[in-house]
Amino acid sequence: MFILGIWDGHDSGVTLLKDDEVLFSINEERLSRRKLDISFPEKSIEYSLNYLGLKKEDISVIAVSTTEFAKTLWRMFPFLKENYYLIRRKKKGYSSFNAFKKKLKYKITELQLDPLSKWISRLIIKNKLKQLGFKNFKLVIYDHHLCHAISSAFISGFDKALVITIDGIGDALSGTISKLENGKLERIKAISGKNSFGIFFEHVTNLMNMRELEDEGKVMALANYALPIEDDKNPLLDFFTIDGLDVKAKYSSLKTYNELKKILWVYPSEQFAYMAQRTLEIKITELVRNAVKETGFKKICLTGGTCSNIKVNMLIKNLPEVEDVYVFSHMGDGGLSMGSAMFANYELNGISEYDFKDVYLGPKFSNDYIKAVLEKDKSGNISYEYIEDIEKKVAKLFFEENIVLWFQGEMEYGPRSLGNRSILAPPHSEEIKNALNLIQKKRVWYQPFCPSMLLDDAKEILEDLKGTPNAYMTMGYMVKKEKQKLVKGVINIDGSCRPQIITDYNSKFARLLLEYKKLSGVGILLNTSFNLHGEPLICSPEDALNTFSRTPAKYLVLENYLVTKK
Incomplete structure (x- = not known):
């Protein structure tokens, strides 16, 4: 069927x-x-x-x-x-x-x-x-x-877990708490749309002249540059009250917007972002703690758009009462x-368990198809060659501090590039990071990039690998202070990062990291989505060539073909 x-x-x-x-x-x-x-x-x-x-x-x-x-x-x-x-x-x-x-x-x-x-x-x-x-x-x-809850619960691999959804609003609700046990999901709490963490953060994003449902990650990133204030001096913490599993917003959605607008004019933008981010962190972790205490379930599945906030997810993972956290890779409405x-x-x-190995669920293109696409190019601006051992060649390009646009295998499902439709670079260079942000991707300067790393390297540089290593860039981790210089291009100013941790060393992307490790000593690369700012992730070789032509990058890899600008 x-x-x-x-x-x-x-x-x-x-x-x-x-x-x-x-x-x-x-x-x-x-x-x-x-x-x-x-x-x-x-x-x-x-x-x-x-x-x-x-x-x-x-x-x-x-x-x-x-x-x-x-x-x-x-x-x-x-x-x-x-x-x-x-x-x-x-x-x-x-x-x-x-x-x-x-x-x-x-x-x-x-x-x-x-x-x-x-x-x-x-x-x-x-x-x-x-x-x-x-x-x-x-x-x-x-x-x-x-639907949010099922998508996370049924592929988490957990037999028994709390399943928590948090978003703006959908079917009059802004969140739910359910128990997953023996393949069955039982909802124990519904959070009204009138008490929405997601809409609160949408308002913050909108008031900062950013795009709601799209730029909330920029708010989280900007918050890192604020001067922290004591929680008892944060006026936004009063916007929500947590009582057991009940979430109560102080104001209606519209009144929340107006009250936030008043506060915005009093503080610098990064301070406003910090206070909003801190509000989510404190209130959502309090809710999770209460849910664990009430149910005794210590494994957590997270999904819904608000669960794209990797700082909140990191704090949940690090709660002493939590054993493990699974965050669905396509946690927003796009995963419904x-x-x-x-x-x-x-x-x-009656099927509630899936043979779900990864999120490479989109189309794949053969070398023959790619060759035909390259042969159609009449610009005269590129040359290309087929290289059997492409990983070794590209690893050398990284060691020489080049940026490479990388196109392999099936396209990723979800908002993150996970090594199949990626722009890749060495992880240690702040100069490359700045060039990528301002020249290639044309993003705001404070937006960080993420690392893809082999599990062995994650064990060496990350402070806390509690629970299942996160494979989808949906969780924050702190980088050990003595290791931060190795990955300066992929960490936030506070020393945190959002890694893709690779446990299967048989993929072409893993082999690329292994080849780079032979040269550099680390199996880590800067990995950002293969697109220009404001555009979707690329899908096809045609998309890849189009984007390549509009960036300063010199190298593009399409499966086994290395494409070079003349």
């Missing part, structure tokens, strides 16, 4: 399952080239089926998430969704009428679910799927936070297609 999971909201996409295997997952942005695309994922559906050699009649079940009134309204009137997308990404001016619509958005997303809204969503989605050529299929629609497909599989087939 083939099951197709669909998400048609922020960062839309699809997942295809069969039995206990995830066959393919992709987000619409990778094909449309519109970052965090919100369109119905028609391109993703067609691409996935074609890639796997399937026909629409092969799909038995289609699973979708979220039927709140706001989502149903967007499905009825797609232009409203498009307008919001343009405003949120600052592609369209922010008029007073748009301000009114923003207020209305927070009001309607907090509305409780109703059967009529779900019925209308079902009708619209079913008609859309029939228009695309699907005929004999079962359509199932699931709760937003249930996987959650909906997995829950359909559980309901219909």
